[in-house]
Amino acid sequence: MARITMIEAIRDAIDLMMARDDKVVVFGEDVGYFGGVFRCTDGLQRKYGRTRCFDTPISETGIVGVAIGMGAYGLRPVCEIQFADYVYPAYDQIVSEAARLRYRSAGEFTSPLTIRMPCGGGIFGGQTHSQSPEACFTHVSGLKTVIPSNPYDAKGLLISAIEDDDPVIFLEPKRLYNGPFSGHHDQPVVPWSRHPLSEVPDEYYAIELGKAAIRREGAAVTVIAYGTMVHVAEAAAAETGIDAEIIDLRTLIPLDTDTIEQSVRKTGRCVILHEATRTSGFGAELSAQVQERCFHHLEAPILRVTGWDTPYPHAQEWDYFPGPARVGRALKAVMEA
Amino acid sequence: MARITMIEAIRDAIDLMMARDDKVVVFGEDVGYFGGVFRCTDGLQRKYGRTRCFDTPISETGIVGVAIGMGAYGLRPVCEIQFADYVYPAYDQIVSEAARLRYRSAGEFTSPLTIRMPCGGGIFGGQTHSQSPEACFTHVSGLKTVIPSNPYDAKGLLISAIEDDDPVIFLEPKRLYNGPFSGHHDQPVVPWSRHPLSEVPDEYYAIELGKAAIRREGAAVTVIAYGTMVHVAEAAAAETGIDAEIIDLRTLIPLDTDTIEQSVRKTGRCVILHEATRTSGFGAELSAQVQERCFHHLEAPILRVTGWDTPYPHAQEWDYFPGPARVGRALKAVMEA
Amino acid sequence: MSDPVPPPIVAPSTTPPLSLHVPEPAVRPGGKPDFSHVRVPEAGTVRRPPLDVAAADIRDLAYTIIRVLNREGRAVGDWAGSLDADGLRRGLRAMIKTRAFDARMLMAQRQGKTSFYMQSTGEEAIACAFQLALEPGDMNFPTYRQQGLLIAQDWPLVDMMCQIFSNEKDRLGGRQLPIMYSARDAGFFSISGNLGTQYVQAVGWAMASAIRGDTRVAAAWIGDGSTAESDFHSALVFASVYRPPVILNIVNNQWAISTSQAIAGGENATFAARAHGYGIPSLRVDGNDYLAVHAAARWAIDRARRNLGPTLIEWVTYRVAAHSTSDDPSKYRPKEESDAWPLGDPVERLKNHLIGIGEWSDERHAQARAEIDQEVLDAAREAERHGTLHTGPKPSAKAMFEGVYKDMPKHLREQRRELGV
Amino acid sequence: MSDPVPPPIVAPSTTPPLSLHVPEPAVRPGGKPDFSHVRVPEAGTVRRPPLDVAAADIRDLAYTIIRVLNREGRAVGDWAGSLDADGLRRGLRAMIKTRAFDARMLMAQRQGKTSFYMQSTGEEAIACAFQLALEPGDMNFPTYRQQGLLIAQDWPLVDMMCQIFSNEKDRLGGRQLPIMYSARDAGFFSISGNLGTQYVQAVGWAMASAIRGDTRVAAAWIGDGSTAESDFHSALVFASVYRPPVILNIVNNQWAISTSQAIAGGENATFAARAHGYGIPSLRVDGNDYLAVHAAARWAIDRARRNLGPTLIEWVTYRVAAHSTSDDPSKYRPKEESDAWPLGDPVERLKNHLIGIGEWSDERHAQARAEIDQEVLDAAREAERHGTLHTGPKPSAKAMFEGVYKDMPKHLREQRRELGV
Ligand SMILES: Cc1ncc(C[n+]2csc(CCOP(=O)(O)OP(=O)(O)O)c2C)c(N)n1
Ligand SMILES: Cc1ncc(C[n+]2csc(CCOP(=O)(O)OP(=O)(O)O)c2C)c(N)n1
Ligand SMILES: [Mg+2]
Numbered sequence A, B: 001m002a003r004i005t006m007i008e009a010i011r012d013a014i015d016l017m018m019a020r021d022d023k024v025v026v027f028g029e030d031v032g033y034f035g036g037v038f039r040c041t042d043g044l045q046r047k048y049g050r051t052r053c054f055d056t057p058i059s060e061t062g063i064v065g066v067a068i069g070m071g072a073y074g075l076r077p078v079c080e081i082q083f084a085d086y087v088y089p090a091y092d093q094i095v096s097e098a099a100r101l102r103y104r105s106a107g108e109f110t111s112p113l114t115i116r117m118p119c120g121g122g123i124f125g126g127q128t129h130s131q132s133p134e135a136c137f138t139h140v141s142g143l144k145t146v147i148p149s150n151p152y153d154a155k156g157l158l159i160s161a162i163e164d165d166d167p168v169i170f171l172e173p174k175r176l177y178n179g180p181f182s183g184h185h186d187q188p189v190v191p192w193s194r195h196p197l198s199e200v201p202d203e204y205y206a207i208e209l210g211k212a213a214i215r216r217e218g219a220a221v222t223v224i225a226y227g228t229m230v231h232v233a234e235a236a237a238a239e240t241g242i243d244a245e246i247i248d249l250r251t252l253i254p255l256d257t258d259t260i261e262q263s264v265r266k267t268g269r270c271v272i273l274h275e276a277t278r279t280s281g282f283g284a285e286l287s288a289q290v291q292e293r294c295f296h297h298l299e300a301p302i303l304r305v306t307g308w309d310t311p312y313p314h315a316q317e318w319d320y321f322p323g324p325a326r327v328g329r330a331l332k333a334v335m336e337a
Numbered sequence C, D: 001m002s003d004p005v006p007p008p009i010v011a012p013s014t015t016p017p018l019s020l021h022v023p024e025p026a027v028r029p030g031g032k033p034d035f036s037h038v039r040v041p042e043a044g045t046v047r048r049p050p051l052d053v054a055a056a057d058i059r060d061l062a063y064t065i066i067r068v069l070n071r072e073g074r075a076v077g078d079w080a081g082s083l084d085a086d087g088l089r090r091g092l093r094a095m096i097k098t099r100a101f102d103a104r105m106l107m108a109q110r111q112g113k114t115s116f117y118m119q120s121t122g123e124e125a126i127a128c129a130f131q132l133a134l135e136p137g138d139m140n141f142p143t144y145r146q147q148g149l150l151i152a153q154d155w156p157l158v159d160m161m162c163q164i165f166s167n168e169k170d171r172l173g174g175r176q177l178p179i180m181y182s183a184r185d186a187g188f189f190s191i192s193g194n195l196g197t198q199y200v201q202a203v204g205w206a207m208a209s210a211i212r213g214d215t216r217v218a219a220a221w222i223g224d225g226s227t228a229e230s231d232f233h234s235a236l237v238f239a240s241v242y243r244p245p246v247i248l249n250i251v252n253n254q255w256a257i258s259t260s261q262a263i264a265g266g267e268n269a270t271f272a273a274r275a276h277g278y279g280i281p282s283l284r285v286d287g288n289d290y291l292a293v294h295a296a297a298r299w300a301i302d303r304a305r306r307n308l309g310p311t312l313i314e315w316v317t318y319r320v321a322a323h324s325t326s327d328d329p330s331k332y333r334p335k336e337e338s339d340a341w342p343l344g345d346p347v348e349r350l351k352n353h354l355i356g357i358g359e360w361s362d363e364r365h366a367q368a369r370a371e372i373d374q375e376v377l378d379a380a381r382e383a384e385r386h387g388t389l390h391t392g393p394k395p396s397a398k399a400m401f402e403g404v405y406k407d408m409p410k411h412l413r414e415q416r417r418e419l420g421v
């Protein structure tokens, strides 16, 4: 079992699925010959040929549109949007078409698509290379939304996403591609090889969509996080010494409400984290559900620590990013409430 | 002061603004000669000429794209998306461009757009003529989102929207165009002329964006609603006899949290209504905020009554629509909790 | 309010002020119909190129109209002869049935049996002849105005009607708006209410067929107005790059609800010419000429199947009826405009041709119409037995929660429980 | 897993299986550069049509290349003569300065003074000559590779650099990615990170100018790769319908990051030909020939200003540098490819022309370069005094909350408080 990066884990999952199922086809901008701007598909065109892995025109709506047609034919397309910030031109094809096709055709046609895209900030990408648009998808019935926080999960979840017969939005926190990230941007970069969850089996394994993982057991407060924020939560718990239970959602829709409910019933407190802007972010849904399901167990208001309601700024990246200091403050606030 | 319908109130607002400000231009699919499929712009081309009010190609992204260019020039475009269900092709121009232009150019260029669109169900329009996509906009920093529930507000809010220097998404519940609607689809249609809020002054008046209205004062439970659901809430309160305080948000962003907070602090209970699908709907944000702001005043869990997490079905329209029976059940549940 | 508009620059040369061009149709209600802008070439005058022709060698075909039936109803020129008399009679019956179906369903809507209907009057030749040029296994990605694709292949009318009535036998479980059929076995992709989206999906389907070494082809359909949507462009870009076996059909029926094709760019160029910028061969064809439609469809389908890549076809026709049952065209165009339409009526033209070649008669025509009317009526009665929108058996509320995902996730099970079904 | 793919239809005629065409550039790393697919006509051979020419009459101009400077560096043909020697020298200096600016900022990025940079090497003639054909008040809607538009009009380099360094003097307050300038006074619209969006906005701006009876024109800019985006099509549709005063520029520099222009549809047609389907006149021009660029730009701008409507221009050029500082082109194309590019280098070509007509010399050139290098260096030093990305003064965290709306709403004030700034 090798220690690999998240990029390698993603490539591994796609490679494996292309080998197992010749209906899997892979495409996107710069995805073919070059292997993607983050190199997640490097080598796949050489291995599987140009009709299984290829470059596309710069048209996100076209990419998803042809993927839907291929899915209706019976293929299993895995397409890449170069940055999550560029998914909006494809929003109509995703929302009006991929998400509804099974329903409107009563199952005659389906959209077994996986739409991968790097998301999140932390690389000085400015407002158009840093966004976390998950809430634009969680509101849409018919879509599943997945976001891994480490190489092991990335591989297992991506395999499940590709195998899934419904359209899956697969968000890849780009700041995690090459190593975990606690939010301490001023500290040296840590490679994945030092993290236990970079140990990834060579062979096939699937992580069921819709199941959260508990990254840290704790009794004092439940922290609900996903993607990069899982690592920030771990840092904040360690630094504040607060006995937080950290849930890594992994899949946003379908949501693992059992794990959430069980934890909050135990701790009576809840802090929700995400990098996306706050208002109408997925944290709002989490807060609403925790409140609906655990009202009588709550000992303090549920808090959200999130990106601000502004575009992601370039110079002020670290004022925007909800780092361990802000999370730590929220943990303390919720314990003192 | 005449009693008019919502359509007439909307037309009146646009007409008035076109007369006051020759920078106001009006366009959209079938909006010019024909006056719009719901006739909201009827007569305006005749009155103001073809370069002030005109038909456009069937390209929602083009409509918003040229509107942004016109706004950058210094005009004040008011454009129509024929149905809110068709706004997604324009989503990129709205989210990536209109919403961010002021921010990214540090105010050099702005987007003083009003993007009108009929929303909501209740007319057997099926899944592509019934949607309520407000949450797709409330998550986007830089946008304002407005939704009136009656002719008086429609005129005053639309005038404010057109005068506003930021992009405003103006949602018009199409089931309310010709009369209020309690959700009792089996009862005879009521015309606006019987409703006090159809009394609309001929002259200019503006309703400030960001201010909710209390439609019914009450002490037992706060109901937060907007658009069609305001009328459903009124019916449910009347039918259950529960002394509900009904807040009509009118503007979703910026949100009138003062009015909400004050009411929930008083009642200690809260039910949130919308027609849109539940998960990640705007109700989630409302629930999160009520909980964050009024935690210690809450005597029962906040409930959401919403559309289901499915596309809006044709035959089962009335099973989907959150009518007075479902709202009434929630009111009772929250009183008994 | 905003910053003032910057003052117009008055250039030293006293450049005259600019002005905006806003196209208007030649005539509006009250005016005399005028189609002088539609140049109609003589039938039989346009050449039929070889299947493997280069796009660059037939650019002129985008600026003319391929026609087979001349004024006397005779089939003339290179494109004639793709069908024998049996084939032509089959087409005629298909068109008659499509028109009868439309009439019956329009009436059903007026009677409150459904919420909505859309006719294809005047455009029947296009869908019917095209379908009859396809092979089983090929896939159409239609709009809402290609009911002829189903009817021409004798897809059960009762099935279509049950969908329109959203009744208990609606194969789509009442979820879809009337006429938004889906019929995979008939090579008929699920219709979307969102204009244009299917166009690029068809290209994707064709790409898949090519990737798999299949022999099946796809047909994309779009209206003149909807060519303005983004998906039209994506479809052409992807079709240009990967050369998949797809026929890109544009049905130019002159109108998009209340706006004329000029508002989609039809004033300055033909829709067929759109293909040129992508290096895709294109044809412009008389869509009211059954023989021309069939021959052009066959040509393009053969090209696709022989791996010669995509073809774009503009079918020139006229939307005779209202846009839909929610529309009143007398508000925006002269009532008599359809009578003035220079390409005539497809049913009449094919009928006259068949009579002219001695393969049909007025009597047989009357009899065929009567038979078909009866067939449609019988189907409607049968369908109504399973319910109509507001009366009789209907799909269950429970079914509303099904099929959002392959397996129903917990939150939908919870919501179903909340509704108590 | 899903339903199985339906089995391929084996047609009775044993139709051979289809296959997908996936374009590949002629050469990849390790191969010998090959531009034999680029047909370069002799300079001076393409006619210059009258301004009010009909689109249909110049379709051929989309399939050739307008060139003024011949192999000997002489200006020949109809398009020659739009500039005098002063104008040409101004252009040369603008190009030299653009190149020097790029070099300096590339170095600054390598030194960690900013996060990101994009050069325009090889494409300088296009932006510089175009800008110098515009009038004050006209508005460009640029992409990230038109820094020449600002530099040619002597927009302060310090200003541009402060934006690149996201420092305290950054007019955009550190909010934007480096090089995403906005300069309203310079007729330079705020650059978006989202490809293509500006193209249709330019059309809207031009429509506004026409609506207001103004005399100002707009210029839209897009790369070859980005023509695949939807906004390209919307722009052409709206420009076709309303005929506003806009120049639709396509900079075809052969590459879009790692994909060649064939992946955008350039294999089967030219990008200039895209205009034909919309009835928009178009030109295809040698983008490395300063004189050709200026003359063609002037022609299109004059058309626009005289209310003759939009013109589309494909500028044929080559992206000599990496896509951006995040890119390594040696991974996907031969290193020597830019040397083999048949249209040469725009700076060298203009320099030689000026020397040839006796208006310039190697000495003057060397001196100009030295002066400009010094000017750029001075500007960089000045800008750095106000901070670079990771050191020195920078925009405040507080400013991050400003300008989301005209007036800061309560929730943003609350969030600012939450951050404690
Ligand atoms: C994305 C989208 N925008 C707008 C509409 C509303 N709409 C329905 S049909 C129609 C006109 C379409 O005209 P055309 O494409 O010419 O087809 P035709 O009706 O003539 O067959 C419009 C604007 C829609 N259904 N989808
Ligand atoms: C909507 C969108 N999709 C993808 C990208 C990522 N991207 C940035 S530049 C680029 C290539 C653009 O190529 P081209 O249009 O030819 O311009 P050039 O870089 O050659 O000047 C890509 C794919 C983006 N910025 N926006
Ligand atoms: Mg039409």
Ligand SMILES: [Mg+2]
Residues within 6 Å of the ligand: D223, D224, D225, D251, D252, D253, D254, D255, D256, D257, D319
């Ligand atoms: Mg390029």
